[in-house]
Amino acid sequence: MTAIVASSPTRNLPDPMLPRPFRVQRVRKETQDTFTLELEPATGEGDYPFAAGQFNMLYIYGVGEVPISISGDPTKPHRLVHTTRAVGVVTNAMRQLKRGDMLAVRGPFGNSWPVVEAQGKDVIIVAGGLGLAPVRPALYHVLAYREKYNNVVLLYGTRTPLDILYRREIEGWRSRFDVDVHVTVDRAMHPWRGNVGVVTRIIPKAPFDHLNAVAMICGPEVMIHFTVLELEKRGLAPGSIFISMERNMKCAIGFCGHCQWGPNFICKDGPIFSYEEIKPFFGRRGL
């Protein structure tokens, strides 16, 4: 399965390991430990064209570099948007950035969600936790070309109502008449009146035709595993199920060897894979 790969600005540069300076235009706190950065090139204007699903390597001066999925709108490339969680040294340093601060960017890398292959079909997006961020660009694309798709379903699961990412935006999507949005949490306190339970419980009744649908799943591997099981129970073929994978990355250009998963380099053969192509490797311990 060949997903679309946008022409990568980095591919055309003489040195793909040298980043470009960018500036923080806006910082937004999303949840207790998750935040969004909006970036623009430090020198002059510049769009940042990318395909939904691709990622950048973001560098903080003197601290290090991490791979972060682009979570903005691919049809509006004038702002580069990244949502991430502060878990390590680099992302914690990133959380301290303010408007006007400088960081450096390499990318975009990787392949993309099959938004073209999904045309004419039902689209079912299943996201868990922070996984909504890397798949949001695909939803943006689908909504921008809404007439090209049949049913559009978003299933989003997270820990508690406080951990719901892009809450206001989700409420906006839900209020549209052409998108089916289901949000569920693992546990909640009163007065939550939404769903409580694992996101996979919503799949048996989700409105899609298993013979004409494409599923895009993004979240923890355990969640992907159970989601695939439920989708296959509905009769969805493995070739119509797409997942996003993560591994340790140092270079993002297929040279450092860290991101290998079986024969695949997550950075250049992925991060998006059809379940059919990676079925023999998925869930194998220690691979």
Next chain:
Amino acid sequence: MSSPPLRAGSRVILLPAGLQQLIDTLRRQDHQVIGPTVRDGAIVYAEVEELADLPAGWTDEQDAGSYHLRRREDDAYFGYSLAAQSWKRWLHPPRRRLWRAERAAADGDFTLVAEQPDPPRLAFLGVRACELRAIAIQNTVFTRGPFTDPLYKTIHDATFIIAVNCGYAGGTCFCSSMGTGPRVGAGFDLALTELLDAQRHAFLVEVGSPRGARVLQELPYTPAEPADLAAAEAIVARTAESMVRSLDTNGIKEFLYANADHPRWDDVAARCLACGNCTSVCPTCFCTTVEDTTDLSGRVAERWQRWDSCFTLDFSYIHGGSVRGTSRERYRQWLTHKLAAWIDQFDSSGCVGCGRCITWCPVGIDLTEEVRAMYANDSTGAQIATLNIV
């Protein structure tokens, strides 16, 4: 001097004095000539200037976990099988700076300063067939994918390669079964076969490129006779026949993919120290990591690249843990990548049969034996290896 101009495929005879002149010519053309030398009880590649720097009269005895130098009865320059390390450390440096960033004030803007590398032009003297193939394999990794490593390409393309056909099969060699030797294949500028007997000491030289032809044209060569060609053929044939080890690569990719849970992996894991020697000496292993450093003032930050090994625990670290947490999983990753996944990634095996991983493993793990045992479904331990490093 012969009159017909030399070109790829031409074969001539050069005497040792001519070989010295070859070294001199290359040095005059600003090449740093790297060749085999004897150091610390082993044959290692280092800069050479004269024939006297070469390991004339030396050979090696290699076995699983064991390496010894021995004196030969003759003065062959290339009578050993394989040096300890490979040419990898010149083409793919163990440490290199990727770029610098400078900033005037703490928390202020920074500028990125690209490297302007000016690597020395190299000439490799004495590249074995397996090593030649390994160079081609790494070249594929770094220049034939969606991205190119510009420094690797610069160094590689400028390197003048003088290959040498093996007159002796090392104890751990298995290039024959890997289809990578002992006769040198494509990718050399000049290839030598050492012809040494009671009558003479000479080299059959084969031209492999226009650049090789140009250099050789200036040297005192004489035409190669049919007897010379036959002698060289016989040497290579004898080397191939005397090879002790072999690896059956028939269907090995599918076999290793399908046997991720073979009990033999547990057996190897009980022996493997995850020391990473194999990845260090392997001529095709290419993994690296990056290091970010700042100076004390914080005004200059640097990003360095250095060799890494998939045998380290944090190689596969993500989200608070390592995906390959046990040495079993890491050994399996290394071998499966080398012999199977590499084929899907780069259209060839990652192994050239040089045997260095067998020689330099402190506990003598032999991948040819491991594969054989897996095919035979045998999961009992191999004999305990001897620790016999010189």
Next chain:
Amino acid sequence: MSTPSIESILARHPFFQEIAPAELGAIIEHARLISFEPGRLIFHQGEPAAQLFLITEGKVSLEVFAPQRGPILLMTLGPEDVLGWSWLFPPYRWHLDARALEPTQAIAIDGARLRERCEANHELGYQLMRHSVGVIEQRLQAALLQLVDLYGK
């Protein structure tokens, strides 16, 4: 427009598959449609588990009440979900609270009568036990996954 009858709903529901029409007819005598407005407690932890509920519309949360923290929502159920299996096992008391979050409709079946029929007809008993275990297994698996805290750091 005719609303589906209790009989047609039960006949189609996976929980009552493979049950002979005669038995189903007898069960229907002990079934009734019931509605709950949002916020209404359907049952209380500790109360006698008198009924089995088949949700047809709306949303119900299974909860536990913690002093000083209020209700903690553990799982929500919706249309076609079975609510309650405590009617089948001694001491026949509810272990959790159940509360309607939205306007909810359900078919309530008298638990004690159902138990009597199961005693009298072991084939029916086996079927209902089997389906109940199936429901419990699904809920358990889901609950375990919720415990894993998948989305945590």
